[in-house]
Amino acid sequence: MFDVPTTLSPSRVDAFTNCPMAFRFSSIEKLPEPPGVATTRGSLVHRALELLFTAPAPERTAERLEQSLDTALAEYRSHPDFTGLRLGAEEIERFEHECRVLTDNYLQMEDPTEVREIGLELKLAAPVGDLTLRGIIDRLELDQHGGLIVTDYKTGRAPSAQFEQKSLGGVHFYAFLCDQVFGQRPTAVRLMYLKTGETITATPTAQSVKFLTTRTRAVWKAVERACVTGEFRPRQSALCRSCSFQRWCPEFGGDPDRAAAETAEAQRLATV
Numbered sequence: 001m002f003d004v005p006t007t008l009s010p011s012r013v014d015a016f017t018n019c020p021m022a023f024r025f026s027s028i029e030k031l032p033e034p035p036g037v038a039t040t041r042g043s044l045v046h047r048a049l050e051l052l053f054t055a056p057a058p059e060r061t062a063e064r065l066e067q068s069l070d071t072a073l074a075e076y077r078s079h080p081d082f083t084g085l086r087l088g089a090e091e092i093e094r095f096e097h098e099c100r101v102l103t104d105n106y107l108q109m110e111d112p113t114e115v116r117e118i119g120l121e122l123k124l125a126a127p128v129g130d131l132t133l134r135g136i137i138d139r140l141e142l143d144q145h146g147g148l149i150v151t152d153y154k155t156g157r158a159p160s161a162q163f164e165q166k167s168l169g170g171v172h173f174y175a176f177l178c179d180q181v182f183g184q185r186p187t188a189v190r191l192m193y194l195k196t197g198e199t200i201t202a203t204p205t206a207q208s209v210k211f212l213t214t215r216t217r218a219v220w221k222a223v224e225r226a227c228v229t230g231e232f233r234p235r236q237s238a239l240c241r242s243c244s245f246q247r248w249c250p251e252f253g254g255d256p257d258r259a260a261a262e263t264a265e266a267q268r269l270a271t272v
Contacts, residue, residue: 001227001228001229001230002024002028002029002226002227002230003028003227004223004224004227004228005027005028005223005227006130006131006132007125007131007132007133007134008131008132008133008134008216008219008220008223009133009134009135009173010135010173010174012027013173013215013216013219015027016219016222016223017219018235018237018239019234019235019237019239019243020222020226020232020233020234020235021232021233021234021235021245021249021250021251021256022234022239022243022245022249023223023232024226024232024256025244025245025248025256025259026245028227028232029259029260031244031245031259031260031263032263033244033245034084034244035080035081035082035084035085036085036242037085037087037095038155038156039081040076040081040082040085041095041098041099041102041155042153042154042155042156043076043081044072044073044076044082044099045069045072045099045102045103045153045155045194046121046138046153046155047072047075047076048065048068048069048071048072048099048103049065049068049103049106049138049139049153050120050121050138051068051071051072052064052065052068052112053112053115053117053120053139054120055068057112057113057114057115058113060112060113060115061113062107065103065106065107065112066100066103068103069099069100069103072099073096073099102155102194102195103194105194105195105197106153106192106194108197109192109194109197109199110192115139115141116141116142116143117139117140117141118140118141118142119137119139119140119141120138120139120140121136121137121138122136122137122139122140123135123136124136124137124174124177124178124181125177125181126176126177126180126181128213128216128217129217131216131217131220133173133176133177133216134177135173135174135177137150137151137152137174137177137178138151138152138153139151139152139153140178143187143188145187147184147186147187147188148178148182148184148185148186148187149186149187149188149189149190150171150174150175150178150186150188150189150190151190151192152171152174152189152190152191152192153192153194154191154192154193154194154195155194155195156193156195157193157195157196158191158193158195158196158198158200171189171190171191171202172189172202172204172208172209172211172212173212173216174186174189175189175204175208175209175212176209176212176213179209185204185206185209186204187203188201188202188203188204189201189202189203189204232256234249234250234251236251240252245259248262
């Protein structure tokens, strides 16, 4: 009934396991989603940190980071992810303040002049059978012995202890990509939670990489089966409150088969 995707990323794996129905709307039918404040704020802060690390190590000062954030804010003022938020003057002021708090917090977590980065916003892809796994690494760097470290910035809150390993799943995904592309498994994978100032670090092993590929294959097989049968089952959770597709979800009395047509009609009317 639906074309089977040939690539998967960490976010898409999580999206399917969180709710197959929402995955259908976003990844299979590719229906547009309105931007969210948290997502846009996160993207903007990522951009500011990327700009910081384009400067030579000795120049990565607090002043340089402030300039980088100002540049990122200027870039985003005309970006659809920001303009689509339709923020008022006070909301824009609050948004920018929250971005500055996150970048200020970053400087309390590490000294950027000591980071030996070798890749920023690095796009990697590797085949697993007929499937291609892909991802974007926020920062790839070298440790003091020349080993690889994968660092992922997070602008939300750090997870509780019981969900900590689940949060590292995406970064282990990147460890697999490094192993396949560079022939070297990272010595560490890190999640830097800028909101709370916490860093979660793990050491990937051959076993963790194998588990990652096994789990991803299983998810892809489930995606393939759902595409063939057309059965993308909704899964209610706290995520439903912010879901852009709730109006078409059967769990809320909607008809998923009307989503694509109604979205196309709304887009047509918007351009008339």
